[in-house]
Amino acid sequence: MRLAIVGSVLISLVGIGVVRAGDEADIKPNAKVLESRFRVVKQRYDTGKRQYIFVLEAKVTSDQPCNFDASFQDADDKEVKAVKVEFDDGGRQTAKGERYTATIKYPTRKTMDKVTQIIIKKSD
8 A cells, every 4th residue: 555655656746847866867957937038949958968958039138147047956955056057158148039058067977866856046
């Protein structure tokens, strides 16, 4: 009976986007914060370079820099590591309708063994 309950909980967790630690290619960053400024055109994980790549289209023209961090978190929602989201042009500004590439470089595999989710946050 306990095994059935545990199995149901695990299936539920996978269904809502929580992934077992160590499966870094399966952990898709939560990019909701990007959607206030961009439309996500394409996204993918590059296994060889161990980074997540977004192709974004600007919704607005802005002189404000694109400052975002990716928070790598464990199963308890505690931050294990944070990195800057890097834009191909440095993220200095955006022009409505233009496309930009943003990259999240993953930390070491040892660190990623603890990670179950990646949350993108606005930074200063």
